[in-house]
Amino acid sequence: MSKIEVRNIYKIFGPHPDRWLAAAREGLSKEALLERSGHTLGLRDISLSIEEGHIHVIMGLSGSGKSTLIRHFNRLIEPSAGQILVDGVDVVSLKPRELERFRQSKMSMVFQRFGLLPHRTVLDNAAYGLAVQGVRRAERDERARHWLEQVGLSGFEAQYPHQLSGGMQQRVGLARALATDAEILLMDEAFSALDPLIRHEMQDQLLALQAKLNKTIVFITHDLDEALRLGNRIAILKDGELIQEGTPEDILLSPANDYIESFLQDVNRGKVLNASHACNERPLTLTMRTNPARALERLAARDYDYAAVLDGKRLAGVLMRADAQNAAQAGARDISRHLSDMASVPASAGLDEVLARLLRTPEPLAVTGEQGEFIGVLSRSKVVELVTTATTGSNEPEPEPAAGEAAESGQLV
Template sequence: MSKIEVRNVYKIFGSHPSRWLDAARSGMSKEELLSKSGHTLGLRDISLSIEEGSIFVIMGLSGSGKSTLIRHFNRLIEPSAGQILVDGEDVLSLGKTALERFRQQKMSMVFQRFGLFPHRSVIENAAYGLRVQGTGKRERRERAQHWLEQVGLAGFENQYPHQLSGGMQQRVGLARALATDAEILLMDEAFSALDPLIRREMQDQLLQLQAQLDKTIVFITHDLDEALRLGNRIAILKDGELIQEGTPEDILLSPANDYVQAFLQDVNRGKVLNATHACAEPSLTLTMRTRPAHAVERMAALNFKYAAVLDGKRLSGILTREAGERAMRDGARDVARYVEDMASVPATAGLDEVLGRMLRSTEPLAVTGENEEFLGLLSRSKVVELVTPALEQSDEEHDAAGAVENHAA
């Protein structure tokens, strides 16, 4: 279910944006618009659907329009054209009083530079949004205290912002946003001012909190590693236009153009992609009750050396073609006694971990989900292809990929 719908939004900065809207719609470039009119194209025909309970990342370089876009959601910036719907309600139709209520109750914002009041204590800063809402002093203090504890700041309630590190100040900002119990969090470059180690800790903190709270989070960043780590979906902007939108895997495996590909050059794909992305196709599964002749016939038809054997949905092991032929000679009614143990990796294992397993052993590997549910057989050549898409594979990688690939020569 969509929480936020962005429909055909345009933003032109200048004294008479409506006069130049048709030019922007007809495709006039940002540079030409500026030179002819003195107006700046902020956004061009942006449409997005943000699912409830997801972390939606909007990314791009400086000047791409990402911060401009997020400020449309709570009407800190008014669009030149288009619609912003939140829970089906057109935000642009809200009057002054309704808009104030919407900002106080529906959305909270976490800023890059923390936005704390230097003359207020930590707990007063954390409670500020509740104060604006009109919450009583006792309740807002209790709620602020709760969220300070959740973000790891118990004991710092009476400190002042200048007494805290940058990471701790950002935690106060996050506690303040969470304390209002808003359904949507807008996070504009919230972690970009932090040192890399602190930034990683804040990403972990956000993911842990999201697992508990299931908020709708719109997260702005210029860092693709951060986007890939946090986002359920990612939108990439360039010069005010939407270049590509999709899951992290969509963007990593199928970049829309050279601009997106340039972002991907230094990404550690092994940490983003997991074992499920490297399952072999086609796959063949048998059951413990499969007749030996049928098992051998199916493996021979696909030119497979082995097949996974299941007990219900769970992986029981592996049947080699040789073992199936032996079962036929023995006159066995099914393959159950001829199934051998098979190593497996969890679906969540990153490809860097999988590649390490591959290089240590030439045994076939299954990919399993919860309760050992079988998801597929690992394709060694596909692992290498995904981890090193733009590089020539080393001889060692070729050997690892081809050693026991299921497709027999």
């Protein structure tokens, strides 16, 4: 379900944006608009659907329009045209008093430079949003203490911002945003001012909190690694235009153009993609009750040396062709007593971990889900391709494996 709908947002900075809106809609470039009118194109025809409970990352380089866009959500910046719908309500149409209530109840914001009040204690900073809402002192202090504890700052309530490290200050900002219990959290380059190690810790903190809170989070960053780590979906902007939007996997595996590919050059894909992305597209599966002769027929039809065997949805083991032949010769009714164990990896395992497993054993590896259900069999060639090969964007089909390669995973390569 969509929590936020961004519909055809335009933003032109300058004294007379309405005069140049039509030109922007007709495709006048950012450079040409500035040269002809002295106006700056901030955003051009941006549309996004942000799902409830997701972390939606908006990323791009400096000047791409990402921070401009997030400030439209709570109307810190007014659009030149378009709509921002939150739970079906057009934020653009809200009157001043309605907008004030909306900001206090629906959205909280975490800024890049922390935005703390230097003359207030950590506790008072964390409780500030509640004070603005008119919450009684005892209740707001209690709630602020709770969220300071959640972000690891219990015991620092009486300190002042200048007495804290940068990472601790950002934790206060996060606690302040969470204390208001707003449904939507806007995070504008919230971790970019932090050292790399602290930044990684803050990402861990956010993911841990999100697992419990299930907030709708709009996260702005210029760092693709951060976007891939945090985002359920990612939108990439360039010069005020939306270039590509999709899941991290969509963007890694199918970059829209050369600009997106340039972002991906240094990404460790093994840490982003997981085992589910490297399953063979044509797995052969049998059931515990499959007749040995029928199993041999199916193996021969695909020229496979083995097949995964399922017990319901769960992986029961693997049937080798030689074992199927022995079962048939012995007159067995089914293959249930002729299986071998089959090693497996969880679908969520990163490809770097999967590759390490594959290098240690020539045996086939199954991929299983959270409940142990069978998802597929790993393709060794696909794992290597995804981890080591730069994305080319080619849609050409892969060549069939040579006969000698088939044995590595029973033709499931």
